[in-house]
Amino acid sequence: MTPFTERTLAILKRIPSGKVMTYGQVAGLAGSPRAARQVVRILHAMSRTHNLPWHRVINSKGEIAVRDDESYQLQKMLLELEEVEIRDGRFIDLERYQYDRDSE
DNA sequence: ATTTTGACTATGT
DNA sequence: AACATAGCCAAAA
Numbered sequence: 001m002t003p004f005t006e007r008t009l010a011i012l013k014r015i016p017s018g019k020v021m022t023y024g025q026v027a028g029l030a031g032s033p034r035a036a037r038q039v040v041r042i043l044h045a046m047s048r049t050h051n052l053p054w055h056r057v058i059n060s061k062g063e064i065a066v067r068d069d070e071s072y073q074l075q076k077m078l079l080e081l082e083e084v085e086i087r088d089g090r091f092i093d094l095e096r097y098q099y100d101r102d103s104e
Numbered sequence: 105a106t107t108t109t110g111a112c113t114a115t116g117t
Numbered sequence: 118a119a120c121a122t123a124g125c126c127a128a129a130a
Contacts, residue, residue: 065111
């Protein structure tokens, strides 16, 4: 496993329930701010086997990025189970859910 | 070594 | 707000 992947996994696992991060934020903390698409790859490839909170990762516009309707509904449901309120694919109060304080 | 692959992002219109 | 475009980059093929 490459260092970037390792760091990305560590970061993803630290996103608390009820909070979200963008693909770009995760990539940035993992050391490569413009590798958002790599985060997407990692989620696709490893979310199942590594028990990652894939539903807590959203795009920079503050939307659920998934296009497939079934997966979209699943992601929305998982977030709502964590008290994240969404309407029309957008977060009611994104500010409240953003997980920034991570630099440490 | 080169090409393809994305649940992306910033910018411009 | 919506759309197009170009840039992006690590991993896999």
